[in-house]
Amino acid sequence: MNQDLSIECRDIACEEPDDADGDRGIDYILERSREWNIKIMLSMGWHALDDVTLLKNTSRNQTVQALAPALKHGILVICANGNSSSINIMPPSEFLAVGGYNDHGFAKAELHSPHPDEPYGRNGDGHFRPDILAPRVYLPVPYCETFEQPEALSYFWGTSGASAIVAGMCAALLSRYPELQADTLRNVLVDCGVSFEGYDNQAPRVNAANVIKALDNGYSKSNALYRAAPIDVRNSFTAIVSGDPIERALGLTLLLEEQRCGRAELWAYTQDPSSVVRKIAAKALHKPDSADERTTFWTNLREEQEGGVRGWYAYGLLQEATENEVEHWIPWAADPNWSVRWCVSRYLEKFPGLPKLEMTYDPDEIPGKALPVLEWLEFDKKGNN
Incomplete structure (x- = not known):
């Protein structure tokens, strides 16, 4: 990425909504979405109000309900997929779900490996999650511990960090390609990803260089991803x-x-x-x-x-x-x-x-x-x- 790119869209980290207060907060943001040029929202704890093992349709989740208007506004909702295989619940297919892998501190794809405790598979609607993978180990951020150390780094972990990386990438891409729509952005991220050979997790690793090359060459796939209707269990x-x-x-x-x-x-x-x-x-x-x-x-x-x-x-x-x-x-x-x-x-x-x-x-x-x-x-x- 060129260093002089300005970030023109807001990255909104959505806290878990408290019923009416949460709905009012989303409404407040959406009312200003055009003024603030909001194109993406980042939710790093969409499942915090749920039992993470009991499996339900994602529409029963309060955060999913609260963010539904954002999707109708054409905003790309990016979320963390989860950090341990002990969980069952995973995000709805309408969200861009970001899982993680271990890059071992190297940029070269051939040195990367799947994370051994990565959750993936079908969610409570029957849809496979996540969509893409990003590094989830040793993600450097400016030092944020008790005492300031300007020359030191802190480290961010998990798919919260991985999803934040992808949200930042999306913000930079939207700055570089301001006419890019949410569905096209989502499609190009997935289509240009690099898969692990022999890995049951179908999600590819996100690759910014491949995405930029595709967009520069006129990538324009804008159709929304088709998903079968959610599984409906009544008996x-x-x-x-x-x-x-x-x-x-x-x-x-x-x-x-x-x-x-x-x-x-x-x-x-x-x-x-x-x-x-x-x-x-x-x-x-x-x-x-x-x-x-x-x-x-x-x-x-x-x-x-x-x-x-x-x-x-x-x-x-x-x-x-x-x-x-x-x-x-x-x-x-x-x-x-x-x-x-x-x-x-x-x-x-x-x-x-x-x-x-x-x-x-x-x-x-x-x-x-x-x-x-x-x-x-x-x-x-x-x-x-």
Whole structure:
């Protein structure tokens, strides 16, 4: 980008609306959208008012409802897709959903890799999310800690940071191409992205150079992205036996909301082929209610292949954890799932004399942070033999 480009559009970070106050805030912004030349809005916490595991149609989300008028005004709503595979809910297809990847600090695409704890897949409407990926590790910003250090940097993390990068890119592009419409901008970002080979996540990495080249060569695809109508589940008992995992997850959510799902049924759903359903069931169990269930929690944690589901088993086990379980906990210190490592960290903090696990958002640092804890366990085992 040329450094003399002026940013002509406002990047509005939307806080979670408080019913009428939130609606009035959006109305206030939209009334001034022409005067302020607002072309994009950034929402970094669109799901903050929701249970992140129960799956629902996105239209039931308060922030989605509040931002609907912005979409009608032709404003591109950019949002963070989420930071852990332990979540199920993801943004509506009307938003440009930004996920993340690990660039390892390098610009070259061949040195990038998928983030191991990245949420992706179909949302509560049945639509695949996210749309694009951007770096989500070690994003530098001016130093913003307690004491000012002009020559130092702070670091931003997660898909909040990734979506902010994309919002800034969009602002610069709209400054350079002022006639660019929201649908064309969205299309060119996705069409010019660079995909990871062999990665199940369909979203490509955003690539500004490819986008500028395409626009300079006359890219003009303006059709809105077609999405099938949202899945409509009204009968929970029919949905829960559907062949579609999203329908089953929606059905299980309804059963839980209606308080028509017992503990035995939840245990059955922990064996569902879909990790989306298993996450709902594992979280709904909350914690073991007997010694036998605690054993089953540990067994399921060890056998579970999907990191997000492991996160909910670890959280349940943390609730009434005892110090004599330390040999069960420490081996999970290097798990790629943030929630699992967070539970290990909280467990170790509960008991004096146990080592502490330093948390990190950087996947490359996980083994190094876990090593002192794992070594402590090996030393302790030798000392007790």
